[in-house]
Amino acid sequence: MTNLKRISIAGFTVLIMLFTLTGRTEEKNSIMDMLGKGSDKDIPIKITSDRMEAYNKKDLIIFYDNVKAIRSDTTLLADRMDIYLNQKDKKIEKIVALGNVRINQEDKNxxxxxxxxxxxxxxxxxxxSPQVWQKGNVLKGNSISMHLNEDRIIVNSADVQIKPKSMKNAPGMGKSKKETGNKESDSEEGAL
Known part of the structure; x- marks a missing residue:
């Protein structure tokens, strides 16, 4: 069998195996949804890259350069993606995205x-240097661990910025000194 046919078969096999990623059937409403939880567990993932290598004996598939994985409304971009398969049933055990990883889903990043x-x-x-943000809310840390089944996030060295929903409508917020007649600054800057 030629190398091109092997790569085509391996690529098709990857698409079939990626169908098996598990998820939960809940409405998408949190930042963790973009990374795997949701009702789209049966939706295929399309992966494109400049190059792909499949190692059947190692149960490993590697995508190199300009990696783009799309599933439903979620897009993952990276320099490289390694997919590790379980030796027994060939299902996905672990996926590692490396280098300039960006994940986007609607207004979540x-x-x-x-x-x-x-x-x-x-x-x-x-x-x-991980960070997660949505609608002005930003979460940073040394590492961010998202436990999808538990709807729980663990952040080491957490740095969190929460943007209030309506700063302009809050009493004394978002108005200049002229509008309020107040001598102290009521501007939005520093209002957090």
């Missing part, structure tokens, strides 16, 4: 240098 998804524990670990 995440960046890191490394993102690791563990299928058996339904955990996503973001490392390397």
């Amino acid at each position: 995440a960046t890191a240098e490394k993102a690791t998804y563990f299928d058996n524990t339904q955990e996503i670990l973001l490392e390397g």
Whole structure:
């Protein structure tokens, strides 16, 4: 069998195996939804890259350069993606995205240098200056661990910025000194 046919078969096999990623059937409403939880577990993932290598004996598939994975309304971009398969049933055991990792879903975003998804524990670990943001709310840390089954996030060295929903309508907020007649500054800057 030629190498091109092997790569085509391996690529098709990857698409079939990616169908098996597990998820929960809940409405998407949190930042963790973009990274694997949701009702779209049966929706295929399309992966494109400049190059792909499949190692059947190692149960490993590697995508190199300009990696783009799309599933439903979620897009993951990275320099490299390694997919580790279980030796027994060839299902996904772990996915590691490396280098300039960006995850986008509607108004939710995440960046890191490394993102690791563990299928058996339904955990996503973001490392390397990770940050997650949505509608002005920002979460940063040394590492961000998202436990999808538990709807729980663990952040080491947490740095959180929460944007109030309506600062302009809050009493004394968002108005200049002229509008309020107040001598103290009531501007939005520093109002957090």
